[in-house]
Structures are given as C-alpha cells and as structure tokens.
Amino acid sequence: MVLMTEPDLLAPVLPIIPTEDLLREPVQQCLPCSTLPCLFNVTLCKRLCKTETNNLSDDNHGKYESNTTESQCCLFNCALQSMSQALGPGQEALCSIKELPGKGLAMVALQKFYPGDIIMAELPLLVMPCDVFNGDDGEDWLDEASSKLSCQERQLLFSLTDARHPGEPTSLGRLYTNCMSWGDDISVCPVMARANHSCRPNAEFLPRFDMGVNELRASYMIEAGEEVTINYMTPAEEGSDVRRVRQEYLERFYCFQCTCQACNLQGTELEADEEVREEMKELQARGAQNWTQPEVLHFLDGASKTQGTLLFVMCTMEQCWAAALDQELKMDYCVKGLDLALTIYDQGSPKATEWEERMVDLQLWADCYLPQHG
Secondary structure, eight states: OOSOSSSOOOOOOOOOOOHHHHTSOOOOOOOOGGGOOOSOOHHHHHHHHOOOTTTSOGGGTTOOSOOOHHHHHHHHHHHHHHHHHTTOTTOOOSEEEEEETTTEEEEEESSOBOTTOEEEEEOOSEEEOHHHHHSSOHHHHHHHHHHTSOHHHHHHHHTSOOSSOSSSOOHHHHHHHHOEEETTEEEEOTTGGGSEEOSSOSEEEEEETTTTEEEEEESSOBOTTOBOEEOOSOTTTGGGSOHHHHHHHHHHHHOOOOOSTTTTOOHHHHHHHHHHHHHHHHHHHHOGGGOOHHHHHHHHHHHHHTTOOHHHHHHHHHHHHHHOOSHHHHHHHHHHHHHHHHHHHOTTSHHHHHHHHHHHHHHHHHHHHHHHHO
C-alpha cells in the first residue's frame, strides 16, 4: 500500500541533517525508467524468489498463474532487479519485497542507508489529471489508460491492494489506495507503493520531474534488513498530529489499525510524543512566516523527534527564509534549506541550484556589509 486517498497532495515533512552526513560520497542516480529493459525475466524470478516451476514456467512468458504471496514477491522483485540492471551489468537491487509477519508484503532494505540515499527510482505507471481524480470519470479514464499498458505493467498494477474492498478489489480502488503526488496530478508507482506506512517513517518519495521518475530516498538511517516505511498522511495535517487523529485517518481511508513504533508508545514516552506533536501543530497553525528564530529551531527539533519528512521541513524553511527581514537570519535559514536540498535532491538538481543561488546573493551581502558594520 502507499500514499494518498485525497486529491490535495501536499509535500512531505523532515529534519535537518548534520553536515557530516551531507559530505558522504553521493549515491549514483537511478536512470529514468524509460531506459529500463523488460520488467520480467523468468530465470531471474526463479533465482530471486525460488518460485516453483509449476507456478512460473518459460511457456507462459513470465505471466503469473496464481496470486500467491510468493508470486507477488517474485513479480515486484523482478521489477526492482530490472531497474537496477538498467544502471549497468552486475548492479543489484538495494531493497526487496518480502512478507513480514502481521504486515503482509513489505519493502526491506538490503544494505545500510543514510539520509538522502536513493533506495529506488520508478517511472510512474499512470499519471491521472487531478480534475479526473476529483470527478466522476476516473473509472473510464483508468480503463482506457490501463488498456495501453503492457501485460507485465498491468500485472504490477493489478497486484496492488484495494484498502476498502480487499476481497473484490477494483482498478479505481487500487489507484485511490496507492496513488502519489506528481505535481498537480496523481501518479501510480506500483513497486514503490509496496512500502508500508509508519507514523515515524524512515523514507519518503520525491517526484523528480527533471528526471521523469519518482525517487524513494532514506530520510533517516536505515539498517540492512530493516523495513523501509513512508508516511501515508500529509505531514502538515494528520501526519504530524496526535495518535488518535492519525489512527482515525488511517482507519477511515486505508482501513487498518496502525501498530507502528509511534502508535505503540505507552506511558511517559507517549505523553512526550503527543506533547511534541501538539506543539508542532500549534506552530503550524500560526504559520511559518510568523515564527521567531527560537520557534523555527523548536519546529526543527520536533520534526526530527517525530521523524517528519525532509521535504516538508525544507518547504517550511523556504517559508521562513522568504519571511525573514533580517539578512543574517535569512542566511541562517538559507544554510539549513541548502543542507536539506542537497540531502534530498543532490548537487546540481534544480532545487539545490535554487538554494545555492540564494546563498550566493546572501554571501555577496555578507562580504560587503559585515566588514563595514561588524
């Protein structure tokens, strides 16, 4: 399952990353998925998932005869491996899809990830205009769009879950359960959609229009063998709210009771977590453009404690930077925003370049003004 049942898809929330973490050797970018080879390789499927010969044979050209957990794992792991092989011979997937007790299919890290590391990149399988998503023609649009997909792509799409009708899933239900933002539109990335929810996520998806893909990046440290999780809720709303609000939202739109680390807190730990979230909601209600510098620092500390998404924090810092009247304060916010942009998008990306240009302008001011005025 993955993100968004509502059309108003806001950007995610995130913590400031220490400078030492930003100086690591950058992870190689994934190529746009338009360069990917065929998603399915029968021999590879058998090797990755140890699929029984009677479930997947060379005679059926990679089509799955059953909808078992094993065959679904094989389906998505083949797609992951093909994406990796597009980078070059010998490249291996950095995560895998497997069944976890009590969670169903989940995404698991195959190596250690640091904040900003790319876990995977995926070309949107479908991109639905937001007016169609909000209107009454979604089913017709989806029927026409899915008819243009290859049989392998349709298999990926139809293997996704429909939260509200798990026993009799519909194509539209699968889209509503698994869609992600793509600018002003709605996209479906079926492999990335296998990342489960957590109210303290360790990863986030990032639309990269400049590269034509959705990236899944680590926003916090992820150990090898650890589940990769994202937040299904918008960080500015339910995503940063208290446990009762979060669980009501997830039950209403995704039909499950969240049992993540944050939702399982008890006693003083729960009280501390709820207090941080309530303080953040109060700050958000006032608007970032109205915060004092101590309030900005308090927000950043709260976002880190609740493992908010980095993109949301960067967008919030942009509001603080734009509203700051004091040039030295503006420079401080610009340093934080640039650190986040480099972590999230890498150097040379449009967003990082935008922040770098702001920093150059502020540095020119500092070079001219500070020597004269101390």
